[in-house]
Amino acid sequence: MSCRIVIFYFSRHGATQQLADAIAEGVSKAGAEPLMRTVESDSEAxxxxxxxxxxxxxxxCDGLILGSPTRFGHMASGLQKFWESTSSEWLAGALEDKPGxxxxxxxxLHGGQESTLLTLALPLLHHGMTLVGIPYSEPAVQQTQSGGSPxxxxxxxxxxxxxxxxxRQCAIRLGQRVSQIAKAMQELPKP
Structure with missing residues (x-):
């Protein structure tokens, strides 16, 4: 059975895209298919x-990983606009019980990463997704001097x-975890 993981992100200058690429590497290492997706933007190339x-x-999709540059501690406006248009998918339960x-x-370093990660998680939770992080058992989480967190x-x-x-290791591990959980969830009997 194929396992497709959507990596849905916006990147203006390439930093978020680098993370998306490393996450895609982790998805592939776990035997799943990474699908790179973005949003249309009126003002940005x-x-x-x-x-x-x-x-x-x-x-x-069997799982979704959402990424954005930090915009005053929040996601980019194009991503927010997209999520605000997903009422029919929410009503249909399109993302329910999928890992995100x-x-x-x-x-x-103090640019609002943790608040952005938390606000990115909100639409996933409202859509009924199972939120996946990076556990402290991943050495890179404890050793990092820059980005990467639970x-x-x-x-x-x-x-x-x-x-x-x-x-990079945190991003790869996140892609692997979401893929492994998505594959395990595919094996569960449907209610």
């Missing part, structure tokens, strides 16, 4: 490689333009 998310992506996780990037993967772009080894 979209990479040629990005595919806009569709309603069918929500219905057909979050990731973010910020310019500075709430989700993160990157501090102001420290380095590329992911640190610990940030």
């Amino acid at each position: 979209k990479s040629a490689r990005d595919i806009s998310i569709s309603r069918d992506d929500l219905k057909q 996780a979050v990731f973010t990037s910020s310019q500075s 709430y989700g993967a993160s990157h501090v772009d102001g420290i380095s333009n590329t992911l640190s080894a610990h940030e």
